[in-house]
Amino acid sequence: MDVDAGHGAALGRVLSSQSTELPLTARLRSFLSWPMSDDDPVTRLARTHRGIHPSADTSVLRRGYAIAESMHRGQFRKSGDPYITHPLAVAQICAELGMDTITLVAALLHDTVEDTRYTLQALDEDFGPEVAHLVDGVTKFDKEFYGKAAEAETIRKMIVAAGKDVRVLIIKLADRLHNMRTLDARSPASRHRIARATLDVLVPLCDRLGIQALKRELDDVVLYHLEPEEYARIDDHVQNRPHWAEYLAQVEAQAKVALKRGKVDATVTPRPRHYYSIWKDTVAGGHPVPFDLPRIAIVVEGPETDCYAALGAIHGVWRPVPGRFKDFIASPKNNLYRSLHTTVTGPDQRIVEVLIRTETMHQVAEYGIAANFRFPRLTDAERARADQLAWLRRVLDREQETADAAQFVQSLRCDLAEAQIQVFARGRPMVLPVGSTPVDLAYELDAETGDQCLAAAINGRLAPLSSELEEGDVVEIFTESDGHTGTDTAAGPRGPRREWLGFVKSPQAQMQINRWFAEHDEPGITIADKVRVGRATIGLTLRKHDRGLANETPLRNLAEELGYPDLETMLVAVVDRVIDPDVVVERLIAQVDRRS
Numbered sequence: 001m002d003v004d005a006g007h008g009a010a011l012g013r014v015l016s017s018q019s020t021e022l023p024l025t026a027r028l029r030s031f032l033s034w035p036m037s038d039d040d041p042v043t044r045l046a047r048t049h050r051g052i053h054p055s056a057d058t059s060v061l062r063r064g065y066a067i068a069e070s071m072h073r074g075q076f077r078k079s080g081d082p083y084i085t086h087p088l089a090v091a092q093i094c095a096e097l098g099m100d101t102i103t104l105v106a107a108l109l110h111d112t113v114e115d116t117r118y119t120l121q122a123l124d125e126d127f128g129p130e131v132a133h134l135v136d137g138v139t140k141f142d143k144e145f146y147g148k149a150a151e152a153e154t155i156r157k158m159i160v161a162a163g164k165d166v167r168v169l170i171i172k173l174a175d176r177l178h179n180m181r182t183l184d185a186r187s188p189a190s191r192h193r194i195a196r197a198t199l200d201v202l203v204p205l206c207d208r209l210g211i212q213a214l215k216r217e218l219d220d221v222v223l224y225h226l227e228p229e230e231y232a233r234i235d236d237h238v239q240n241r242p243h244w245a246e247y248l249a250q251v252e253a254q255a256k257v258a259l260k261r262g263k264v265d266a267t268v269t270p271r272p273r274h275y276y277s278i279w280k281d282t283v284a285g286g287h288p289v290p291f292d293l294p295r296i297a298i299v300v301e302g303p304e305t306d307c308y309a310a311l312g313a314i315h316g317v318w319r320p321v322p323g324r325f326k327d328f329i330a331s332p333k334n335n336l337y338r339s340l341h342t343t344v345t346g347p348d349q350r351i352v353e354v355l356i357r358t359e360t361m362h363q364v365a366e367y368g369i370a371a372n373f374r375f376p377r378l379t380d381a382e383r384a385r386a387d388q389l390a391w392l393r394r395v396l397d398r399e400q401e402t403a404d405a406a407q408f409v410q411s412l413r414c415d416l417a418e419a420q421i422q423v424f425a426r427g428r429p430m431v432l433p434v435g436s437t438p439v440d441l442a443y444e445l446d447a448e449t450g451d452q453c454l455a456a457a458i459n460g461r462l463a464p465l466s467s468e469l470e471e472g473d474v475v476e477i478f479t480e481s482d483g484h485t486g487t488d489t490a491a492g493p494r495g496p497r498r499e500w501l502g503f504v505k506s507p508q509a510q511m512q513i514n515r516w517f518a519e520h521d522e523p524g525i526t527i528a529d530k531v532r533v534g535r536a537t538i539g540l541t542l543r544k545h546d547r548g549l550a551n552e553t554p555l556r557n558l559a560e561e562l563g564y565p566d567l568e569t570m571l572v573a574v575v576d577r578v579i580d581p582d583v584v585v586e587r588l589i590a591q592v593d594r595r596s
Contacts, residue, residue: 041065041088048095049104052374056101061091064108064127071116079185086178087111093174097213097367098374103167106134110171113566114139120566121556130165137161137168138175139566152409153527155201159412160528163392169205170370173214176202180221195225201409204416210335210368219276227279234275234282237290248294250347255296255314255354262313264306271297271355294346295353299362304329307340307356314354318344321351329361334420334431337365412507423473433505438465439496442477443509450512451495452479466503527572534571541585554592558584561591 042065046058068087075083091107105127112118113135124132138161140154162168176198183191199222206215224231248270255268273281273292282291298314300306307329324343332338339357346352357365364371395412422429425441432440438458443450456463457476469475496513504510538555542548549555552567559570562579573579 041069041084045088045092045095045104048092049101052095052098053100058101060101060105060127061108064105067118067126068108068112071112071118075115077182077185079182081182083111083115086182089178089181090171090174093177093214094170097170097174097211097370099167099170099370100373102130103134103171103373106131106167107171107174110135110138110175119556119560121553133161133165134168134171137165138172155409155412157528159392159395166209166369166392167373169209170211173202173206173209173211173218177214177218177221180218180225183221183225191225195222198222199226201412201416208335208416209370210337210364211370212337212368213366213370216274216276220274223276223279230279231275234278234290237278237292238272238275241292244294247347247350248296251294251296251352254317254347255298258313258317259298259310262309262316264310264313265301266306266310267299267301269297269299271295293343293351293353295355297355297357297362299357299359301359304358304361307358310356311340311342314342314344314356318346318352320344329357331422331429334422335368339365421469421471423469423471423475425475425477432469435505436469437467437503437505438463438469438475438477439500440504440506440509441469441475442479443504443512444506445477447512449477449479450509451516452481453496454478454480465500527568530572530575531568534574537574537581538571538584538588541581542588545585545589547585547589554588558588558591562587 042058042062045065046061049056049058049061065084065088069084072083072087077083077086087108087110090110091104094103094107109118109123109127109131113120113123120132120136123135137158158168158172179194180198183194186194198218203215203218203222206218220231223234252268252270259266259268272295278290278292281287282289285291298310300310321343324341326341329338329340338361339355342354342356344352344354363375367374420431421434421436422431423436423441424430425445430441430444432444438456439450439453442453442456453465455478456465456467457478458467458469458473460474496516498513498517501510501513504513539548555570556567559567562570564570564573570579570584574581574584
């Protein structure tokens with residue numbers, strides 16, 4: 001089939017300064033051979049990428065930028081800047097994270113399918129299925145066709161796409177970060193709405209993926225837009241802390257002496273809190289002035305046992321503050337963050353916070369799931385990525401059983417809640433939202449255990465199923481299949497109780513209980529379901545004409561011809577009877593026959 005007309009026009013405009021007598025591939029090769037001058041917008045991106053991945057082929061970045069610039073030409077952002085500045089900035093953020101070349105290309109092109117006539121098919125042909133999948137994953141559903149459900153369906157689509165390739169989420173986070181950096185150009189109402197949506201879903205998602213390098217700035221810019229007066233107060237405090245640098249230098253010097261005396265090889269650096277962190281601790285503690293303790297980070301050069309040796313050295317010179325030690329090495333956070341945290345009475349009797357970790361822990365703490373791309377040989381990063389993907393698979397399992405996109409997003413928000421506890425059941429740790437009960441835990445173990453839950457023992461003592469669990473509790477769940485004699489199995493039918501919905505906290509429990517009581521009803525149908533049904537409907541209608549399709553290219557062309565933003569939207573329209581499948585097939589056959 002011929003290359004998409006929009007795609008050809010894009011390359012034509014990009015290469016219009018070249019001789020029209022050259023073949024397209026020769027003109028493109030000529031364009032890509034231009035030297036990288038300091039005025040070239042791709043220079044900084046390529047240098048950043050090569051600085052982390054020296055053997056990377058940056059010519060494909062120039063090709064991606066050329067098409068993106070051509071397609072977005074004439075489009076401008078709210079700030080008045082040319083639109084191409086946005087995808088270039090998103091790609092730069094991804095490059096600074098250490099992402100691979102494919103991610104950077106997708107970042108450069110991430111808005112083309114949504115905002116220009118460049119099609120997903122053309123993108124696939126030009127850059128391959130990986131780039132096409134990443135761009136499709138961050139492409140929003142059209143509000144004109146999907147109405148109020150568009151935002152929730154877009155989030156669900158993004159999470160599903162990330163289940164196949166987590167780089168979708170990294171591009172989305174970089175996209176939102178740059179949008180937040182330039183949010184001043186929007187109206188106050190838009191700024192508040194976008195900042196609130198960022199705080200509700202994307203900031204917790206960034207934290208869950210462990211990408212602190214992005215989360216810190218997202219946190220701060222959200223605070224700037226949602227609480228401008230508080231941001232200004234924190235900023236004034238940070239800019240005017242008396243003798244702060246001198247004191248941290250003193251702490252750093254004494255810590256180095258203590259570590260050397262303890263024969264621990266390590267680097268010591270100041271680790272000041274970012275604005276949002278200061279504000280959160282100030283509000284949580286009810287402090288009248290910004291609560292901001294001096295803090296240092298100790299990165300040991302040896303194995304993780306050296307972290308405990310470093311802890312002993314620090315506690316040997318400064319008295320630890322009772323109740324302020326946390327071991328996230330033995331018990332990592334749910335985002336796989338690992339480090340020792342201690343608070344000590346430092347020089348001049350001032351309270352100082354100390355973080356202690358290995359170099360590997362530090363890299364994973366900064367880059368989270370992106371560390372696997374930045375440090376491809378880092379085994380801890382591979383393990384972290386596997387664990388993160390296991391969490392994503394659990395979320396996707398829930399998506400399969402949730403018909404309503406808004407309900408799925410609410411479930412996702414709950415799953416990403418910062419306030420969580422860790423309890424133990426069946427010999428393994430389980431993470432649950434604060435306020436969870438034995439019923440929540442039972443459903444977290446598996447749906448059958450939840451449905452058959454009869455009683456629970458917390459730390460060896462029988463407790464009501466509505467009891468709130470606390471950090472570190474050891475819980476045993478008794479079910480009907482256990483044959484537990486201390487319960488009356490004849491009191492009611494097998495299965496969950498409706499009253500459980502009044503006290504369960506986890507989205508898994510809520511979803512499974514609702515599923516149990518609604519299974520006799522006709523299940524709701526999602527947009528993804530409609531797409532599948534629409535595709536099958538077209539296939540069956542084609543059979544009536546003894547015809548079939550070798551690929552979806554003719555369907556995508558027809559969707560564009562009929563004015564739909566993408567093939568999926570046309571398939572939904574078929575299911576919703578906005579357009580008759582016979583009409584679609586007749587137009588499709590005529591189109592194919594005309595081109596053959």
